[in-house]
Amino acid sequence: MIKKNLSVKKIIQYFFLILGAFISVMPFMWLVTTSLKPPGKIFSAPLLIPTNFYLKNYIEAWQSVPFARYILNSTIMSSGIVFFQTLFSAMAGYAFARLKFKFRDALFIIFLITMMIPEPVKIIPNFLIIKNLGWYDTYRALIVPRAVSVFAIFLFRQFFLSIPSSLEEAARIEGAGLFRIFFQIILPISKPVIVTNILFSFLFSWNDFLWPLIVTDSEKMRTIQVGLSYFQGRYGIRWELLSAATIFAILPSLIVFLIAQKYFIEGISTSGLKE
Numbered sequence: 001m002i003k004k005n006l007s008v009k010k011i012i013q014y015f016f017l018i019l020g021a022f023i024s025v026m027p028f029m030w031l032v033t034t035s036l037k038p039p040g041k042i043f044s045a046p047l048l049i050p051t052n053f054y055l056k057n058y059i060e061a062w063q064s065v066p067f068a069r070y071i072l073n074s075t076i077m078s079s080g081i082v083f084f085q086t087l088f089s090a091m092a093g094y095a096f097a098r099l100k101f102k103f104r105d106a107l108f109i110i111f112l113i114t115m116m117i118p119e120p121v122k123i124i125p126n127f128l129i130i131k132n133l134g135w136y137d138t139y140r141a142l143i144v145p146r147a148v149s150v151f152a153i154f155l156f157r158q159f160f161l162s163i164p165s166s167l168e169e170a171a172r173i174e175g176a177g178l179f180r181i182f183f184q185i186i187l188p189i190s191k192p193v194i195v196t197n198i199l200f201s202f203l204f205s206w207n208d209f210l211w212p213l214i215v216t217d218s219e220k221m222r223t224i225q226v227g228l229s230y231f232q233g234r235y236g237i238r239w240e241l242l243s244a245a246t247i248f249a250i251l252p253s254l255i256v257f258l259i260a261q262k263y264f265i266e267g268i269s270t271s272g273l274k275e
Contacts, residue, residue: 031243031246031247032243032247034239034240034243035057035058035240035243035244035246035247036053036054036055036057037054037057037240038054038057038240039238039240042239042240054240057240057241057243057244058244058247058248060241060244061231061241061242061244061245061248062245062248064230064231064241064245065227065230065231065245066219066227067224067227067245067248069219069220069222070222070223070224070226070227071224071248071252073139073142073220073221073222073223073224074205074206074223074224074225075252076139076142076143077139077142077143077205077212077223078201078202078205078206080139080142080143080147081143081146081147081201081202081204081205082198082201082202082205084143084147084148085146085147085148085149085152085197085201086152086194086197086198086201088147088148089148089149089152089153089155089156089197090156090187090190090194090197091182092148092153092156092157093152093153093154093155093156093157093158093159093160094156094157094160094182094186096108096153096157097156097157097158097160097161098160098165098168108157111150111153111154112150112154114150115150115151123210123211123214126145127214127215129145130145130215135215136215136217137215137216137217137218137221138221139221141215141216142211142212142215142216142221142223145211146201146204146205146208146211149197149201151200152197152200152201155193155196155197155200156190156193156197159190159192159193160186160190163186163189163190167185167186168181168185168186171185195260196260198260199256199257199260202253202256203253203256203257206224206225206252206253207225207253208223208225209225209226209229212225212226213226213229224248224249225249227245228242228245228246228249231245
Protein backbone atom coordinates (compact mmCIF):
# COMPACT_ATOMS: atom_id res chain seq x y z
CA MET A 1 0.00 0.00 0.00
CA ILE A 2 2.84 2.34 0.89
CA LYS A 3 4.68 1.56 -2.34
CA LYS A 4 1.50 2.13 -4.30
CA ASN A 5 1.00 5.53 -2.67
CA LEU A 6 4.61 6.44 -3.37
CA SER A 7 4.28 5.47 -7.01
CA VAL A 8 1.10 7.52 -7.38
CA LYS A 9 2.84 10.44 -5.70
CA LYS A 10 5.78 10.18 -8.09
CA ILE A 11 3.46 9.96 -11.08
CA ILE A 12 1.73 13.17 -9.97
CA GLN A 13 5.08 14.89 -9.43
CA TYR A 14 6.39 13.85 -12.83
CA PHE A 15 3.15 14.97 -14.45
CA PHE A 16 3.40 18.50 -13.06
CA LEU A 17 7.13 18.64 -13.80
CA ILE A 18 6.53 17.66 -17.42
CA LEU A 19 3.63 20.11 -17.64
CA GLY A 20 5.77 22.92 -16.24
CA ALA A 21 8.62 22.07 -18.60
CA PHE A 22 6.24 22.08 -21.56
CA ILE A 23 4.78 25.45 -20.60
CA SER A 24 8.30 26.86 -20.22
CA VAL A 25 9.56 25.49 -23.53
CA MET A 26 6.44 26.22 -25.61
CA PRO A 27 7.20 29.96 -26.21
CA PHE A 28 10.67 29.04 -27.44
CA MET A 29 9.18 26.35 -29.70
CA TRP A 30 6.73 28.90 -31.11
CA LEU A 31 9.65 31.29 -31.72
CA VAL A 32 11.64 28.66 -33.63
CA THR A 33 8.70 27.50 -35.74
CA THR A 34 7.66 31.09 -36.51
CA SER A 35 11.16 31.82 -37.79
CA LEU A 36 10.79 28.92 -40.23
CA LYS A 37 7.40 29.87 -41.65
CA PRO A 38 6.97 31.86 -44.88
CA PRO A 39 5.41 35.34 -44.76
CA GLY A 40 1.63 35.26 -44.48
CA LYS A 41 1.57 31.84 -42.85
CA ILE A 42 2.39 32.91 -39.30
CA PHE A 43 -1.16 32.95 -37.94
CA SER A 44 -2.94 31.00 -40.65
CA ALA A 45 -1.07 27.84 -39.68
CA PRO A 46 -0.52 28.07 -35.91
CA LEU A 47 1.36 24.78 -35.63
CA LEU A 48 4.34 24.18 -33.39
CA ILE A 49 5.97 22.11 -36.14
CA PRO A 50 5.99 23.84 -39.55
CA THR A 51 5.38 21.76 -42.65
CA ASN A 52 7.93 23.74 -44.71
CA PHE A 53 11.25 25.05 -43.42
CA TYR A 54 11.58 28.55 -44.86
CA LEU A 55 15.27 29.25 -44.14
CA LYS A 56 15.22 32.42 -46.22
CA ASN A 57 13.95 34.28 -43.13
CA TYR A 58 17.36 33.92 -41.48
CA ILE A 59 19.18 35.24 -44.51
CA GLU A 60 16.81 38.17 -44.90
CA ALA A 61 16.93 38.98 -41.19
CA TRP A 62 20.74 38.99 -41.21
CA GLN A 63 20.87 41.26 -44.25
CA SER A 64 18.12 43.63 -43.13
CA VAL A 65 20.27 45.25 -40.44
CA PRO A 66 24.04 45.28 -39.72
CA PHE A 67 23.86 42.24 -37.45
CA ALA A 68 27.62 41.67 -37.48
CA ARG A 69 28.17 45.15 -36.01
CA TYR A 70 25.45 44.64 -33.40
CA ILE A 71 26.96 41.32 -32.32
CA LEU A 72 30.43 42.89 -32.14
CA ASN A 73 29.14 45.73 -29.95
CA SER A 74 27.28 43.35 -27.66
CA THR A 75 30.35 41.11 -27.42
CA ILE A 76 32.64 44.01 -26.51
CA MET A 77 30.14 45.38 -23.99
CA SER A 78 29.44 41.99 -22.38
CA SER A 79 33.12 41.02 -22.26
CA GLY A 80 34.09 44.29 -20.60
CA ILE A 81 31.29 44.06 -18.05
CA VAL A 82 32.07 40.42 -17.26
CA PHE A 83 35.80 41.08 -16.80
CA PHE A 84 35.59 44.20 -14.63
CA GLN A 85 32.57 43.05 -12.67
CA THR A 86 34.19 39.71 -11.83
CA LEU A 87 37.52 41.31 -10.84
CA PHE A 88 36.10 44.17 -8.76
CA SER A 89 33.37 42.08 -7.15
CA ALA A 90 35.84 39.33 -6.20
CA MET A 91 38.20 41.85 -4.60
CA ALA A 92 35.38 43.62 -2.75
CA GLY A 93 33.84 40.32 -1.66
CA TYR A 94 37.18 39.14 -0.29
CA ALA A 95 37.60 42.40 1.62
CA PHE A 96 34.16 42.06 3.23
CA ALA A 97 34.75 38.39 4.03
CA ARG A 98 38.32 38.38 5.31
CA LEU A 99 39.66 41.86 6.03
CA LYS A 100 38.86 43.60 9.29
CA PHE A 101 38.27 47.34 9.07
CA LYS A 102 36.05 49.89 10.74
CA PHE A 103 32.34 49.87 9.84
CA ARG A 104 32.84 46.82 7.61
CA ASP A 105 29.51 45.18 8.39
CA ALA A 106 27.62 48.48 8.31
CA LEU A 107 29.10 49.31 4.92
CA PHE A 108 28.14 45.88 3.60
CA ILE A 109 24.56 46.38 4.79
CA ILE A 110 24.46 49.73 2.99
CA PHE A 111 25.64 47.95 -0.15
CA LEU A 112 22.80 45.46 0.18
CA ILE A 113 20.26 48.24 0.73
CA THR A 114 21.19 49.78 -2.62
CA MET A 115 19.84 46.62 -4.28
CA MET A 116 16.37 47.74 -3.22
CA ILE A 117 16.58 50.90 -5.35
CA PRO A 118 14.67 50.30 -8.61
CA GLU A 119 16.84 50.45 -11.71
CA PRO A 120 14.70 53.12 -13.47
CA VAL A 121 15.35 55.50 -10.57
CA LYS A 122 19.11 55.35 -11.25
CA ILE A 123 18.89 55.82 -15.01
CA ILE A 124 18.65 59.63 -15.10
CA PRO A 125 21.53 60.32 -12.65
CA ASN A 126 23.72 57.76 -14.44
CA PHE A 127 22.86 59.24 -17.82
CA LEU A 128 23.72 62.77 -16.67
CA ILE A 129 27.07 61.55 -15.36
CA ILE A 130 27.83 59.82 -18.65
CA LYS A 131 26.79 62.92 -20.60
CA ASN A 132 28.93 65.29 -18.51
CA LEU A 133 31.95 63.01 -18.82
CA GLY A 134 31.65 63.06 -22.60
CA TRP A 135 31.15 59.31 -22.79
CA TYR A 136 27.83 59.38 -24.64
CA ASP A 137 27.70 56.94 -27.57
CA THR A 138 30.94 55.18 -26.56
CA TYR A 139 31.88 51.77 -25.19
CA ARG A 140 32.74 53.41 -21.87
CA ALA A 141 29.10 54.40 -21.46
CA LEU A 142 28.06 50.82 -22.07
CA ILE A 143 30.63 49.18 -19.80
CA VAL A 144 31.69 51.40 -16.88
CA PRO A 145 28.29 51.91 -15.14
CA ARG A 146 27.83 48.11 -15.10
CA ALA A 147 31.39 47.30 -13.99
CA VAL A 148 30.33 46.81 -10.35
CA SER A 149 27.47 44.67 -9.06
CA VAL A 150 26.31 44.54 -5.45
CA PHE A 151 24.78 41.13 -6.02
CA ALA A 152 28.12 39.83 -7.34
CA ILE A 153 29.91 41.24 -4.28
CA PHE A 154 27.42 39.45 -2.05
CA LEU A 155 27.90 36.22 -4.01
CA PHE A 156 31.68 36.32 -3.71
CA ARG A 157 31.59 37.29 -0.03
CA GLN A 158 29.38 34.36 0.87
CA PHE A 159 31.61 31.96 -1.04
CA PHE A 160 34.81 33.28 0.53
CA LEU A 161 33.29 32.84 3.99
CA SER A 162 33.02 29.11 3.28
CA ILE A 163 36.77 28.79 2.56
CA PRO A 164 38.79 27.62 5.60
CA SER A 165 40.94 30.43 6.98
CA SER A 166 43.72 27.90 7.63
CA LEU A 167 44.73 28.17 3.97
CA GLU A 168 45.46 31.87 4.34
CA GLU A 169 47.18 31.42 7.67
CA ALA A 170 49.52 28.82 6.19
CA ALA A 171 50.29 31.15 3.29
CA ARG A 172 51.08 34.02 5.65
CA ILE A 173 53.48 31.79 7.59
CA GLU A 174 55.25 31.11 4.28
CA GLY A 175 55.57 34.86 3.77
CA ALA A 176 52.83 35.43 1.19
CA GLY A 177 51.29 38.88 1.03
CA LEU A 178 47.63 39.83 0.73
CA PHE A 179 47.54 40.11 -3.05
CA ARG A 180 49.49 36.90 -3.55
CA ILE A 181 47.10 35.03 -1.26
CA PHE A 182 44.12 36.43 -3.12
CA PHE A 183 45.31 35.83 -6.68
CA GLN A 184 47.29 32.60 -6.22
CA ILE A 185 45.31 30.79 -3.51
CA ILE A 186 41.78 32.13 -3.19
CA LEU A 187 40.86 32.75 -6.84
CA PRO A 188 42.07 29.36 -8.18
CA ILE A 189 39.74 27.51 -5.79
CA SER A 190 36.85 29.88 -6.48
CA LYS A 191 36.07 28.65 -9.98
CA PRO A 192 32.40 27.77 -9.26
CA VAL A 193 31.48 31.24 -7.99
CA ILE A 194 33.56 32.93 -10.70
CA VAL A 195 31.78 30.99 -13.44
CA THR A 196 28.42 31.68 -11.77
CA ASN A 197 29.10 35.42 -11.75
CA ILE A 198 30.35 35.30 -15.35
CA LEU A 199 27.11 33.62 -16.38
CA PHE A 200 24.92 36.08 -14.49
CA SER A 201 26.76 39.17 -15.70
CA PHE A 202 26.94 37.93 -19.29
CA LEU A 203 23.23 37.12 -19.49
CA PHE A 204 22.33 40.46 -17.91
CA SER A 205 24.58 42.54 -20.16
CA TRP A 206 23.86 40.61 -23.36
CA ASN A 207 20.09 40.92 -22.87
CA ASP A 208 20.14 44.51 -21.60
CA PHE A 209 18.00 46.77 -23.77
CA LEU A 210 17.13 49.99 -21.95
CA TRP A 211 20.60 51.26 -20.99
CA PRO A 212 22.22 50.70 -24.44
CA LEU A 213 19.19 52.36 -26.03
CA ILE A 214 19.63 55.46 -23.84
CA VAL A 215 23.41 55.95 -24.01
CA THR A 216 23.93 55.20 -27.72
CA ASP A 217 22.80 57.19 -30.70
CA SER A 218 24.69 56.07 -33.80
CA GLU A 219 24.01 52.77 -35.52
CA LYS A 220 27.66 51.74 -35.18
CA MET A 221 27.24 51.60 -31.38
CA ARG A 222 23.90 49.80 -31.23
CA THR A 223 23.77 46.42 -29.49
CA ILE A 224 21.91 43.36 -30.70
CA GLN A 225 18.95 43.82 -28.36
CA VAL A 226 18.40 47.36 -29.62
CA GLY A 227 18.80 46.09 -33.17
CA LEU A 228 15.89 43.71 -32.71
CA SER A 229 13.55 46.69 -32.30
CA TYR A 230 14.21 47.67 -35.93
CA PHE A 231 12.03 44.79 -37.09
CA GLN A 232 9.00 46.48 -35.51
CA GLY A 233 7.85 48.82 -38.23
CA ARG A 234 5.42 51.69 -38.00
CA TYR A 235 2.64 49.78 -39.75
CA GLY A 236 3.33 46.25 -38.61
CA ILE A 237 5.81 43.67 -37.42
CA ARG A 238 7.56 41.13 -39.60
CA TRP A 239 7.15 38.30 -37.11
CA GLU A 240 9.09 35.76 -39.16
CA LEU A 241 12.10 38.10 -39.44
CA LEU A 242 11.88 39.19 -35.82
CA SER A 243 11.79 35.55 -34.72
CA ALA A 244 14.78 34.65 -36.87
CA ALA A 245 16.72 37.66 -35.55
CA THR A 246 15.80 36.71 -31.98
CA ILE A 247 17.24 33.24 -32.55
CA PHE A 248 20.54 34.90 -33.52
CA ALA A 249 20.40 36.93 -30.29
CA ILE A 250 19.56 33.93 -28.08
CA LEU A 251 22.22 31.51 -29.35
CA PRO A 252 25.25 33.06 -27.54
CA SER A 253 23.41 33.05 -24.20
CA LEU A 254 22.31 29.46 -24.73
CA ILE A 255 25.84 28.33 -25.60
CA VAL A 256 27.37 30.09 -22.58
CA PHE A 257 24.79 28.56 -20.25
CA LEU A 258 25.29 25.03 -21.60
CA ILE A 259 29.05 25.34 -21.11
CA ALA A 260 28.86 26.84 -17.62
CA GLN A 261 25.83 25.04 -16.16
CA LYS A 262 27.92 22.56 -14.15
CA TYR A 263 29.84 25.29 -12.34
CA PHE A 264 26.72 27.45 -12.14
CA ILE A 265 24.85 24.84 -10.10
CA GLU A 266 27.90 24.23 -7.91
CA GLY A 267 28.45 27.94 -7.34
CA ILE A 268 24.83 28.56 -6.35
CA SER A 269 24.84 25.59 -3.97
CA THR A 270 28.04 26.68 -2.20
CA SER A 271 27.30 30.41 -1.95
CA GLY A 272 25.16 31.99 0.71
CA LEU A 273 25.29 29.03 3.09
CA LYS A 274 27.53 30.55 5.75
CA GLU A 275 26.81 33.83 7.48
